[in-house]
Amino acid sequence: MERRHPHRAGGTSSGAGRVTAPLSPALHPPANRLWWLPTLALMAVIWVLSSRADPIGIPLPHPLDWAAHFVSYAALGFCAARASGSWTLGWVLAAWFGAFDEVHQAFVPGREAGISDWWFDLLGAALGSRLTLGRARLLPKAERSQG
Numbered sequence: 001m002e003r004r005h006p007h008r009a010g011g012t013s014s015g016a017g018r019v020t021a022p023l024s025p026a027l028h029p030p031a032n033r034l035w036w037l038p039t040l041a042l043m044a045v046i047w048v049l050s051s052r053a054d055p056i057g058i059p060l061p062h063p064l065d066w067a068a069h070f071v072s073y074a075a076l077g078f079c080a081a082r083a084s085g086s087w088t089l090g091w092v093l094a095a096w097f098g099a100f101d102e103v104h105q106a107f108v109p110g111r112e113a114g115i116s117d118w119w120f121d122l123l124g125a126a127l128g129s130r131l132t133l134g135r136a137r138l139l140p141k142a143e144r145s146q147g
Contacts, residue, residue, distance in 0.1 A: 031082075031084060035083035038079045050105050053108060054110065069117050069121050070124035073120070073123075074128035074131075076125060077128030078090070078128035087132050088129070090125075094125035094128070098122065102114065
């Protein structure tokens with residue numbers, strides 16, 4: 001049973017001496033189920049492109065291939081964070097997908113898996129997922145509470 005903590009407005013006590021404060025809406029973007037569509041679409045595009053032995057178009061030289069990793073996973077992190085309502089969950093989802101995709105590429109003829117590619121996936125996903133907080137932090141507090 002959850003009890004209201006008498007000394008913290010909005011906080012609750014779990015009965016074990018632990019006080020939990022309500023989560024700040026500015027730190028958690030609102031979840032929107034429609035964002036799962038672009039999230040899954042981006043995952044599908046990344047998977048299909050990484051499954052090809054011969055890249056579509058002109059192969060990107062270093063460091064442009066890392067820029068492509070960064071940008072694509074920034075978009076994935078952004079969409080996943082908007083879909084889940086949590087920048088952390090969006091980042092973790094994109095990070096795990098990036099790791100899974102790098103392992104997958106090790107089994108595709110003509111492709112290679114690289115830890116450096118995954119690092120750029122992680123960095124892009126971190127930026128993209130954190131961008132979901134940008135609008136909430138830029139708005140004045142009164143506007144944040146209105147929606």
